[in-house]
Amino acid sequence: MWREAAARAAGAQHLPAGALYVVATPIGNLADLSLRALHVLHGVDAIACEDTRHTTPLLRHFGIDKPLLAVHEHNEREAAQGVIVRLQRGERVAYVSDAGTPAVSDPGARLVAAVREAGAGVVPIPGASSATAALSVAGDTHAGGFCFVGFLPTKPRELDEALRTVAARPMSQVLFESPHRIEALARALAQACPDRTLTVARELTKQFETIVTLTTQALPNWLAADAHRRKGEFVLVLHAPLHAGDDDGLARAEPLLRALIQALPLKQAVALLAEHTGVPRNALYERALALRATGGGSV
Numbered sequence: 001m002w003r004e005a006a007a008r009a010a011g012a013q014h015l016p017a018g019a020l021y022v023v024a025t026p027i028g029n030l031a032d033l034s035l036r037a038l039h040v041l042h043g044v045d046a047i048a049c050e051d052t053r054h055t056t057p058l059l060r061h062f063g064i065d066k067p068l069l070a071v072h073e074h075n076e077r078e079a080a081q082g083v084i085v086r087l088q089r090g091e092r093v094a095y096v097s098d099a100g101t102p103a104v105s106d107p108g109a110r111l112v113a114a115v116r117e118a119g120a121g122v123v124p125i126p127g128a129s130s131a132t133a134a135l136s137v138a139g140d141t142h143a144g145g146f147c148f149v150g151f152l153p154t155k156p157r158e159l160d161e162a163l164r165t166v167a168a169r170p171m172s173q174v175l176f177e178s179p180h181r182i183e184a185l186a187r188a189l190a191q192a193c194p195d196r197t198l199t200v201a202r203e204l205t206k207q208f209e210t211i212v213t214l215t216t217q218a219l220p221n222w223l224a225a226d227a228h229r230r231k232g233e234f235v236l237v238l239h240a241p242l243h244a245g246d247d248d249g250l251a252r253a254e255p256l257l258r259a260l261i262q263a264l265p266l267k268q269a270v271a272l273l274a275e276h277t278g279v280p281r282n283a284l285y286e287r288a289l290a291l292r293a294t295g296g297g298s299v
Contacts, residue, residue, distance in 0.1 A: 024127030
């Protein structure tokens with residue numbers, strides 16, 4: 001039974017009264033809900049949530065029956081006061097967003113700020129995050145940290161300005177996008193920062209999860225090649241730019257790289273070219289992966 005397993009995993013952990021528990025929930029796969037999260041959700045007095053229609057089935061699946069409080073982007077400031085009243089009575093309240101970690105491109109930040117201002121405790125219960133999941137499989141060997149961007153503006157002028165900022169940053173950047181806007185973003189990225197390496201993570205943890213690394217210029221055609229690729233929620237990891245010297249050398253080496261990965265295993269082709277050109281092996285490997293994803297080579 002999960003309840004006993006969760007209690008054993010949590011050990012003798014005390015759940016302080018009068019505290020808000022910010023709980024990460026699955027981004028698609030129910031098995032990603034941690035035993036600690038289950039322990040907390042079972043032990044609190046009430047659960048505040050972004051949308052009761054999303055949270056109710058999750059709780060029902062695990063046999064959890066608690067009062068639900070709607071706290072979403074349209075009422076967060078006002079609803080926070082109701083949560084604070086409960087905390088001041090000594091209740092334990094959990095907060096969950098529709099999926100993933102609350103307050104990361106989801107509601108929750110205003111609630112947390114209000115609770116802290118009122119003098120109550122806030123306890124993070126970590127778990128699923130689409131941003132860190134995508135970063136973990138991007139393989140950006142040039143990154144010196146990352147920047148979380150989330151959803152970009154929709155208005156053309158604001159979008160152009162945001163993309164100029166994105167293109168200029170020296171680290172990995174994590175972007176979110178919805179299915180009805182992904183094609184427009186793909187075209188904008190190809191124009192704003194052509195030939196940058198990009199990892200596309202679609203429908204993470206779900207049945208039709210897709211992860212591919214390619215160049216920004218190749219993304220519009222990759223999306224257009226299959227209608228299914230334009231469905232679902234997207235996390236994009238824009239890789240850190242290469243150093244100027246590496247970028248120039250990579251551009252000169254790319255024609256030979258295309259030929260080599262047609263004839264040799266990818267690792268062997270990369271090692272051979274790195275030895276003879278001096279271009280960093282990591283840069284060649286990333287470009288080889290991008291070429292393979294867009295049909296520019298095979299292994």
